[in-house]
Every structure is written in C-alpha cells, then in structure tokens.
Amino acid sequence: MSAQTAHGSSTEKPIAFVSAQALRERMHTAVNDPHLRSSFRGAMDFLMAKRAAQFPDESELASLRSLSEGIRQYSLARLPDLLEQLEASLTKNGVQVHWAETPAEANAIMLGIAQRHQAKLIVKGKSMVSEEIEFNHAMEAAGVGALESDMGEYIVQLAGEKPSHIIMPAIHQTKQQIAKLFAEHIPGVEYTDNVDALIQIGRRVLREKFEIADIGLSGVNFAVAETGTLCLVENEGNGRMCTTVPKVHIAVTGIEKVVEKLEHVAPLFSILTRSATGQAVSTYFNMISGPRKPGEKDGPEEVHLVLLDNGRTQAYADEQLRKTLQCIRCGACMNHCPVYTRIGGHAYGTTYPGPIGKIVSPHMMGLEETHLLPTVSSLCGACGEVCPVKIPIPELLIRLREEAQSEPHANPAMVGQGAGYNKLASFGWRMWARVYGRPGSYRAFSWLATRFRMFSPSKQGGWTAARTPLTPAPRRLRDMVKDRR
Amino acid sequence: MSSPSPGAGQAARAYPARPAAVYFYATCLVDMFVPEAGMDAITLLEREGIRVIFPDNQTCCGQPAFTSGFPDEAREVAASQLDLFPEDYPIVVPSGSCAGMIRWHWEKIFADDPARKARAAAIAARTFEFAEFLLHVVGFQRKDEGAPVTVALHTSCSARREMGTLLMGRELLARLGNVKLAIHDHESECCGFGGSFSLKHPDISTAMVSDKVASLKATGARQVVTADCGCMLNITKRAAREDIDAGRATASLPGEHLATFLLKRTGGRK
Numbered sequence A: 001m002s003a004q005t006a007h008g009s010s011t012e013k014p015i016a017f018v019s020a021q022a023l024r025e026r027m028h029t030a031v032n033d034p035h036l037r038s039s040f041r042g043a044m045d046f047l048m049a050k051r052a053a054q055f056p057d058e059s060e061l062a063s064l065r066s067l068s069e070g071i072r073q074y075s076l077a078r079l080p081d082l083l084e085q086l087e088a089s090l091t092k093n094g095v096q097v098h099w100a101e102t103p104a105e106a107n108a109i110m111l112g113i114a115q116r117h118q119a120k121l122i123v124k125g126k127s128m129v130s131e132e133i134e135f136n137h138a139m140e141a142a143g144v145g146a147l148e149s150d151m152g153e154y155i156v157q158l159a160g161e162k163p164s165h166i167i168m169p170a171i172h173q174t175k176q177q178i179a180k181l182f183a184e185h186i187p188g189v190e191y192t193d194n195v196d197a198l199i200q201i202g203r204r205v206l207r208e209k210f211e212i213a214d215i216g217l218s219g220v221n222f223a224v225a226e227t228g229t230l231c232l233v234e235n236e237g238n239g240r241m242c243t244t245v246p247k248v249h250i251a252v253t254g255i256e257k258v259v260e261k262l263e264h265v266a267p268l269f270s271i272l273t274r275s276a277t278g279q280a281v282s283t284y285f286n287m288i289s290g291p292r293k294p295g296e297k298d299g300p301e302e303v304h305l306v307l308l309d310n311g312r313t314q315a316y317a318d319e320q321l322r323k324t325l326q327c328i329r330c331g332a333c334m335n336h337c338p339v340y341t342r343i344g345g346h347a348y349g350t351t352y353p354g355p356i357g358k359i360v361s362p363h364m365m366g367l368e369e370t371h372l373l374p375t376v377s378s379l380c381g382a383c384g385e386v387c388p389v390k391i392p393i394p395e396l397l398i399r400l401r402e403e404a405q406s407e408p409h410a411n412p413a414m415v416g417q418g419a420g421y422n423k424l425a426s427f428g429w430r431m432w433a434r435v436y437g438r439p440g441s442y443r444a445f446s447w448l449a450t451r452f453r454m455f456s457p458s459k460q461g462g463w464t465a466a467r468t469p470l471t472p473a474p475r476r477l478r479d480m481v482k483d484r485r
Numbered sequence B: 001m002s003s004p005s006p007g008a009g010q011a012a013r014a015y016p017a018r019p020a021a022v023y024f025y026a027t028c029l030v031d032m033f034v035p036e037a038g039m040d041a042i043t044l045l046e047r048e049g050i051r052v053i054f055p056d057n058q059t060c061c062g063q064p065a066f067t068s069g070f071p072d073e074a075r076e077v078a079a080s081q082l083d084l085f086p087e088d089y090p091i092v093v094p095s096g097s098c099a100g101m102i103r104w105h106w107e108k109i110f111a112d113d114p115a116r117k118a119r120a121a122a123i124a125a126r127t128f129e130f131a132e133f134l135l136h137v138v139g140f141q142r143k144d145e146g147a148p149v150t151v152a153l154h155t156s157c158s159a160r161r162e163m164g165t166l167l168m169g170r171e172l173l174a175r176l177g178n179v180k181l182a183i184h185d186h187e188s189e190c191c192g193f194g195g196s197f198s199l200k201h202p203d204i205s206t207a208m209v210s211d212k213v214a215s216l217k218a219t220g221a222r223q224v225v226t227a228d229c230g231c232m233l234n235i236t237k238r239a240a241r242e243d244i245d246a247g248r249a250t251a252s253l254p255g256e257h258l259a260t261f262l263l264k265r266t267g268g269r270k
C-alpha cells in the first residue's frame, strides 16, 4: 500500500511537457487566469522584498556574488577530479556512492536499495532532483510508497501536482485549497483554513510516518569533496528527520553540486538563503558525513549517495553552456522574472520552471521537446541581475535559441539541435541581413517603407493583438538631416 | 568568452571631455519610426556647440538577429557598420539596447575574427547612450521654460542593466527644475517588448505591457518619458489601443523620447 493511496490521493501526474503547442496552450491559460496572476504577483513581490532586505549594501552583495561565482567556477573547472575525490572521501566515511547517467538508472539504483531492505515506505525531504527523475512515480510503480515530508511538497503530492516553484513548491495553492485537500485526504481531519492548525495537522501525520519509514531520502545542496560531507539546507527539520531516523538514508543529487573544501560552503550557504527566501540563515543546516558509528546513539545504519548526470555532462562539455551548472537552486531568478510572475510554474511543464528551467531543461529533456522554451523571455535581464552565482541567463537563452533554431548540423553541442529550425524564418533572417547589411539596400528599403507607409498592414500578428499598428514615419531621420543642410 | 559584466557598476565609466564633434548612430527604429526623436537629440547636441555627424551608411546594430539566435546574420549587419566611424569622436546612440549591443556584444559576435573584434572593441569604448552622454559628457544644464508638470520615466531593461542609465535619466529630468518625476509601481520591471518576444508570445507580452501601462497611469503623470523607442512604441501603442477600446478621444498616456521632452522644455527646435 503506497503512502498516497493511504491518503486516497491520485497518482502524481507525470511531466506534462509534450510539445511546443502544449506549452503555448498552458501559457495562454495561465496568463489569463486572474487568480493565478494576482497570487503569483503577491508571492513574488514578497520574496523580492525579503531578498532586498538581506542585501542593503550593494557592494557587499557585489563582492559576495563574485566570490560565489568564483567558487562555483573553480569547482566546475575541477569537476572530474572533485567527483573522484568526493567518491573516495565518502567511501572512506562509509557512504556508498552510486553513479547514474539517466533518471531511469537513478531510480533503478534506489529501487534496488529499497528492495534489498524490503522497504514499504520511503519518507522524503525536499529534493528537486527526485522531482527531476520522477522518483515518486517510479517507486509507486514498483509498489514502494514515497511520501513527501516537506510541507510544501506534501501539499503538492496530496494534490497530485508537480511543484510550481523550486523553493516553495505549493506557492500556487491558497490556504483554502490546502484546507480542502487536508480535509479530503487525511482521515479524521475537519476543514480548517487556520494556517497554524494546518501546519500542526501536517506535522502530526508526518511525524508518524518518520517512525515507520524504512528509508529516508534527501537531496544535497553542497557535497564537499575533501571531507566527504553532504550539506543540506532546510527550514522545517524534516530533512534532519529523513536523514537520521530511518535505518537507511539515500541522498540524490546532480553531479554539479560538488565543491572542494568546507570553507567553500560558507559563502554559498549565506548567499543561497539570502537570495532564496531572504533569510540570513536557514533554520537547519545539516552536515552528513556518514552512517552511525559504533557507540553512536542515532543516525542511519546505511548511507547512499546517488550522483545523477541527466544531461549535465552535455552542458559541461561546452564552455559557455557550462555556466548553467553554476546554479545553486536558490530560485531568485524565478522570483524576479516578469514571465514566471505571470504564468506561474506549472505552465512551463518542466520540473524546473522559470529562467533556470529554461536554461537547464533543454539539457535534461533535449531540444526536441524544449526548443520553444528559450524564446519565452523578453531578455530583460532581471534573472541574471539577481543570480547569486552570476549565471548570464540572458546570454545562455540567446545561445539556446541559436542551438534550437539553426539548421540541423553534424556534431551538435546539444541533443535536439535544430529542433526548432524553420526554413522560412531562417530565410527571413537571411533576407533581413541582405537588406540591413548593405547600406544601399537599406536606404532603398527604408525609403520605400516610409514613402508607402499607407500600405503598412493594419494587422501585425502578435503586435496588434493588443496594440495599435506600427507605421513608418512619413520621412526618415536621414531625410530630415539632409534637408537641413 | 568573458566580457566585462554589463550592468551595475557602469557609472564608474570614465567620461571624455566635451568633444568638438560626435557621430550620431540613430538606430533603424528611430530612422524609420521615430525620426523626430533622433532630430531632437541631434538638435540638443548641436545647441551645445557639438558638431553632429550622421554617417549615411548606418543601418542597424544587428541586435534583432543577435537576440533571436541568428548570430551570422547579426555579424553580417554589424560588419557593415564598422567603417562608419573613422575619426576618434564619441558615438552617441539614442537607445539603451542598441548602445548595449555595440558596447558589449559586438566584440562577442566577432570573437573568431581578431581584426574585426579589435575594431569593434575600439568602437565600443567610445559608444555612449544618449542620456549618459548628455549628462556626463555634455553636462546638460538648461533653463526649464515649461510649466510645472509631473511625468513618469521608463528606463529600458538594457539601459538599466547594460548601460546603467536609470539614475542618469532621473538626474536629467531633475535638472529641468519644473518637472516632477513620479516613480511608478514595479518601476524596474520590463515593459514586455523584448523585440521578437512581443510577436512570438503576444499573450505574455500583452500582460506585461498592460501592467506597465496601468502602473504608469496610476501615478497620475501626464505622460511617460523614455530613452528607448522600442519601449515607447510598445507602451504608447498599448495605451492607444486601450483608449480606442474605451472610446477615449484623447491619449491617456502619451509618450516622448527623453530627447524630445528635454528639447521642448528648454527652447524647442528652432
């Protein structure tokens, strides 16, 4: 019996991303949903203000960002070595290290561990990588229950949804919706939309589960190569429960999360919590260095780390795209994104929504499915401006546009290169370059456009959907300049 | 590929002394759609005793293709512009995003072409956004002849983040004396133009520009002033459509380029 059926909930829906058309439809629905619009706007305003309050001193922020960027780039530059070192240190500490190239491999490894222990229930701390590989789905298909213990994730799981934000998974849910979910799915619970009461209810349910769970699953924020330490940032204490109470702890993370030394963690931790939730520090910071040792009173008997690739080496292989892997998953780019604010997280249809989702998902899912994603941006740069590790997100979006739309060619840098190739659009740009790249042609073209302005179309596609048409001026600036001479 | 990080900190740029002459790089949008903004910018500069050279072979900085993911086409167009500025005069651009394209991205698109890259770098170093140039190089200071008025200022994302000109636009307005600046809600947020974004994703672009128009109007400002014609057309043409839909005969949110506004308040085009 799975944890979810225990609550009578439906099975979690798999990732909804199917096609560019589906993405368009979801975005259209989302942007026209006034409730969604106002709730996301309110929540993002709140988070932006919280972050801003953490960085009153611009120059301190600037130097902390440079330091954090430097640490991430230093770590990535040595990634293969650091991963080897991490494995050696962890092994020495008694942690079993596993490597997974694909989500299926990662799930198979973890299912194998679960089956070896005849596990019936896995209790989970918050882990976006487990979302990325659709862990819950895979476990349930094999008859092993997987229960989220982070309050937001728990709510999302009860609702049969995916997280809509990487830090606040249930940010799209109102307290009334949550109250209804709890009353419907948790036996013996009456409807209440008192937030404190709701949290107490959730805590009580989860508390019981920690005791009976066979395995605890967690993510990792930073994996320290030198010491073999897995660092976990959290606020609810459920992460600590997951990693200490059950007999077995499995941590799962992407290969990019490694840093060399413990001293590299402090600045990253500081800028992570301040950028993410506007907290000076999180309530909990766990450092896991191995299973229970003889004589110790608590801690798991077995600790595993599953290191997942899932497209990360593809990004790694390219100097520019590698910057994608600097990410520390703070979510600030979403909070500040005018597009995310207007469509919310689900519309993207990817595990990671918002700006980070747009640059990382194409590596995980291939451009075949995601080629439209990088175009859903006005390139305003708000994301890059707040990113604590200075990922040039707009620059990467432009690069991904190129990868998606260029004519398919041999040895591409990305799987699915050219998936968004459109012969007509490419021809259009070639013609554009012919005209604008030759001053004589441009002069002729602009002369015609202004002289025959009355023939400019009144319907101009997306532009006139909400605006009056663009019409060239009667005379060009160059004509006005000439006249004066 | 590490260019100096565009964005915050551009105020630290060293500015030259007031030159005898400048090149005026109008941008294709100004040339064809808002020529009066270009004319007003030229007039303002000339009034300060600066000779303005308008290279007749100018077309476009290549930005539309560059941001759309067509770097070859952007390169072809940008390459045609490298010969335009033979003398060592500053280059003034009445648009934050085109100035940003020249200042930060030309070098990148010529990364594999050392000769062109070097020329692009030399051009980038003397390229200035209009407000930046007027404030820091010209030291604009003219008597405000207009009646007291409240206006809103929209700073384009590129001007704000690549050229760092938000405070410069505000300072220029403040120097007028009779102009009160109303700061609108979510002032730093994008107006939703984003070039091809407005055509490719009209739903989201419309949501963004509608919110922008609403917060600009909510200030009670008589008009919006901006140094970017792309944003200006986006905002004012959205407002115009709302006016038509509501049956209003007069524009509820007229807009002007900063150059036009400054010139009108300080004597006008003679």
Ligand code: SF4
Pocket: A326, A327, A328, A329, A330, A331, A332, A333, A334, A355, A356, A383, A386, A387, A388, A389, A390, A391
């Ligand atoms: S891309 Fe930057 S801002 Fe976005 S989640 Fe990653 S670290 Fe945070």
